[in-house]
Amino acid sequence: MPGDRMRAGAHxxxxxxxxxxxxxxxLFVVHRLTPSFTVGAICVVERADGAxxxxxxxxxxxxxxxxxxxxxxxxxxxxxxxxxxxxxGLVVELVGEPAVVVDPDPRRVDVVxxxxxxxxxxxxxxxxxxxxxxxxFPPTALPELQxxxxxxxxxxxxxRPPAGAVG
Numbered sequence: 001m002p003g004d005r006m007r008a009g010a011h012x013x014x015x016x017x018x019x020x021x022x023x024x025x026x027l028f029v030v031h032r033l034t035p036s037f038t039v040g041a042i043c044v045v046e047r048a049d050g051a052x053x054x055x056x057x058x059x060x061x062x063x064x065x066x067x068x069x070x071x072x073x074x075x076x077x078x079x080x081x082x083x084x085x086x087x088x089g090l091v092v093e094l095v096g097e098p099a100v101v102v103d104p105d106p107r108r109v110d111v112v113x114x115x116x117x118x119x120x121x122x123x124x125x126x127x128x129x130x131x132x133x134x135x136x137f138p139p140t141a142l143p144e145l146q147x148x149x150x151x152x153x154x155x156x157x158x159x160r161p162p163a164g165a166v167g
Contacts, residue, residue: 037102040110041080042067042152045092047121051136054143055087058132064146066090067110076111088134089127090117099155101148112152114160 018026043066045053054063066087070079077094084092092115099112117124124134137143145153 035107037107037109039070039076040067040108041070041076041083042110042112042148043080043084043092043094043115044112044152044156045084045088045090045115045117045121047117047136051121051138052142053088053090053121053124054135054137054145054149055126055131056133058130060146062144062146062149063142064149065152077113080111080113080115084115085127087126087128087131088124090121090124092117097159099152099159101151101155103148103151110148110152112156112159114156 018029021029045066047053053066055066056063066084067080068083068087070076074082076098080094081092084090094113094115096114098114101110101112102108103110121136124136126132126134
């Protein structure tokens with residue numbers, strides 16, 4: 001086990017050196033040595049009758065939810081609302097706490113928001129070239145979903161307290 005002790009000693013020495021670096025240098029080291037992830041926002045939009053808004057992207061076969069990547073410095077909740085307006089023309093109210101999905105292979109973090117519309121959602125329309133179709137589906141009759149959309153639904157369901165639970 002002498003090798004383990006040497007590695008532990010070297011690790012401790014590096015940590016002591018790291019601690020003495022100025023903050024900007026520590027951030028530089030962290031950003032160079034750790035994997036980077038993209039951060040996206042997904043909006044699971046629900047009408048008053050429980051139907052969910054799904055979109056079909058021009059570059060995907062299966063159905064998904066409105067959403068996309070956050071802009072640099074943009075709050076994730078703002079990105080969710082922005083993407084929903086840009087893709088389907090709906091202004092939504094975010095409800096509840098968001099859920100987070102980490103997908104390590106493509107190095108992506110998606111923050112999933114539940115959302116609702118004030119009206120019946122009839123004003124929803126494809127507003128972006130990437131959206132070729134949109135439809136409202138009852139939650140019991142969803143079409144084949146993109147991997148990200150299925151993961152988003154599971155994460156959001158896990159994040160919501162069970163019906164009748166006291167918080």
